[in-house]
Amino acid sequence: MAVSKSLLGSLLLAGIIMGLVTSSEAYVYDVGGRDGWVPNPSESFDSWAGRNRFLVNDKLVFRYRKDADSVLEVTKQDYDACNGGNPIQKLEGGDSEFKLDRSGSFFFISGTPGNCQKGQKLQVVVLAFRNVKPGPSPPAPPPAIPPSPLPPSKRPTSPPAPPPSPSSNSTSGTGTEPTPSPSPIPSHPSHSSSLAGASTITLGLAAMILGGAFVY
Secondary structure, three states: OHHHHHHHHHHHHHHHHHHHHHHHHOOEEEOOOOOOOOOOOOOOHHHHHHOOOEEOOOEEEEOOOOOOOOEEEEOHHHHHHOOOOOOOEEEOOOOEEEEOOOOEEEEEEEOOOOOHHHOOEEEEEEEOOOOOOOOOOOOOOOOOOOOOOOOHHHOOOOOOOOOOOOOOOOOOOOOOOOOOOOOOOOOOHHHHHHHHHHHHHHHHHHHHHHHHHHHO
């Protein structure tokens, strides 16, 4: 029993949602706005249609006097010629409703002779889907502007070269670059100590020889 109630609730909710979607997708238009379906309208019917967007399943309502007028759906040729002798469909009886059941163009004229020539005619263009919304083309990207060159006063300059280090071997007044003196080759510590020892022995021997000479 609980399953049946749950299923019934789901179906009821789905029906409500479908009803809302259906009602939101279809629109009803009063042809001519406040004036209705009349000859010599304050705004031409084609201009009124151009301000609206008609889609499949939308409806047109023609409001007119029951005993004075009617609506004829006609071909493009009869629309241009205001010829009501061979209509596709005739609507009469006062406020008439017409469903736009396909995409494409529909043409309507008044059923009263002479009224079509007075501007009582309508052309409607129906789009196929509601999500088809013609809009303005996206703006073109701005052209790339190359960077302007800096003026000479603001251009970066390379740092000046450092002056040459002075040397005792450089000659003043000449444009020649001084030649660096060769660095002395350091002697190995063992070589220095050996030379010092040899010098000490040599001095000792010389002193002994000189001392013997004075004795004799």
